[in-house]
Amino acid sequence: MMNKRKVSYSLAILIMGGMVGLLFGSCMVNSGEKVYSDEPLIIGDNPVDEVFVIDKKTEFYHSSGIMVTGRGTLIVKGTLYQNGHVHITENGTFHVDGGAFHIGGYDTNVYVDENGSCIFSDGLLHYVQEYVSQHNLAGGDNGHFEFVNSEVNCDGSIEFIHLVGNASYTAIDTVFADWTTWYLHDHTTLSLENVNYAGDIVLYDSPTLKFVNTDFVMPWLYFGEGAVIDYTFSGLKGSATIDNTVPGISGIPWSLTMENCSHVAWGVNPYPGSDVTIRDSQLTMVLFRFAGEGEFDLYGIMKNDSYYTDKVIPVTDRMLRLINTSVKWWKVDVIDNFQLYADSIVFSEMVLKGSSKAYITHSICEGQTIHLGAQDNSFVYFEQGEIWSYVSVWGNAVMVLQDSLVDWQKGEFIYQTCNIAHGNSRLYCLNCVMRSNPQAVDSALVMVESLNSADEGKIGEKIVIYGSAWIDTGPDSGITFAGYNLAWTKNGSDWTLITESANPVQDGILGEWDTSGLTEGEYHLCLQMRVNGDTSSHPPDKYPVYKTITLFSDGLQEDSDFPESKESEEPSEESEEPPEEPLKEPERSGGVFVIPLILIGVIILFILKRKRV
16 A cells, blocks of 8 residues: 555655746656655646656656656656656657666556657666556657667567657667567658567558667568569578669568678568569568458468478469478468458467458467457457467457367467457357466456266266356446356257256356166257347357267267277478367466557557647
8 A cells, every 4th residue: 555655745746846847947856765646747838848857766656647748858867667658749758867667557558759759778668567568669750769778678578669650769789678569650760770689570651670780680571562572581690671672572662671680580461462472481470461352261271380382372362472482480360351261270370350250260370479369340260279379359359269279388489378358349268278268358258168078978877067157247348147058959959958057157067967768879968158238249149069978878888989089190291280289177367458459559540640739
């Protein structure tokens, strides 16, 4: 609990600082101890130069928004713990000069626009972060980020940086303790020199990129409509230039230069309308987005760790040809109103956007480039597959997982361990095994149904049916658990009720099935859940789960004629199938929710278009 004396003291500091700012244009927090405040801090909204300084001996704990604007400057020489947004705009300056800036809370970000500047010199930027994209840097309208002799730490998670308009980011002699993913749009500029991790650089439109003496550079090269590419990518280190002056490259509006870089991982992002041929190369990544109004059946073509002697991806809206080229990771996205049917693919990530739909069977999401996600009004049905990472559902999207494994421990990289539905989304887990049970936030709904009993039984016994039937709802949801029905049939149409209950069950007994008087053979069980207050087009009762049990009169059959499991197939030239590993379903655990990138995008656009009154 916050100390009342320190609260009063910190408020007095702010009031005094405001008066000093009005009269003399400067303020210094120099208490030499911990100072607390939950009042908004606005610097630069007066017609004089205003400078707010946190001195070297002070720890300033602030739990509200900060705006630095106009002729305002915020200087951090000590330590600033910020739980709230920071907005630097209209020529305002935020300068961490030998100090440390810790940003905490949920969905708290740093926005720099309209000629604002965010500068770190010999400073620390620390994201107090438990999950992917908990905090973000966003720049637009000539906003500028600059890091010199500094450090960035994300507590083992990922830093996300979004640049639009004419925003720029420069880092020199800076250490990044964790991975960074960049999203560059419009005419933005990114320059890194003597940096240990450049990270993933996802680019669109016309950005300018320069890397000098920088390691782990992973550009996703955007080839848009009209781009014509016939190119061989060089090795994993050295220097390179990619622009329209390079033979074999035309129709790209962006430019990239590298000087003495190492661990370079080339990736391509061919969009509809492009003509791309890659020869004799080792691609780390291919981002393939199914876009527009069409539909496509994708069977076994895209698999991680594949080598292609001469392969043309059989789509009609673009040309992607791979000649003597390997692809380490495939990232497959479905956007707009596209509808994808995919079977037996192995990919690093898939995200659905817009009103798109995807039906994925017998496939594996290995999670190298994060996870399986859906947002906006999209719909994804993932059946009889594995996800070696986590899942997230945002907006009004619906994700149905059936007979599948979700286990972040199987992944090569661990980005996040919780599976989240938020916004007004739906996440339905049907007969799945999950390392971390799913959770709902906001007004979202999670449903978990499973039938886990034995496959055989003896006639005349009461067979205990084990499984789960429960929901989780966000704090803003009005949905409640109504109950479940458990029934059986032999012919597939005439159902007999075993039991019904108004109580949720998690990894327990759903009911007992009295098999007296039945005959030998296969029987089908059905578990169907009901909720109150759901008006969506995907109510839980539309998604029951089933299980087949064989009954015998003389006990269980040791040598039955059941089909044996298929042996693992030999890997083809274009695939390497990972072996399956059984996993016992764990107990439900807690977690935190992930911030959807689409929400971040909306916030950025809102901030960038806003004019201060």
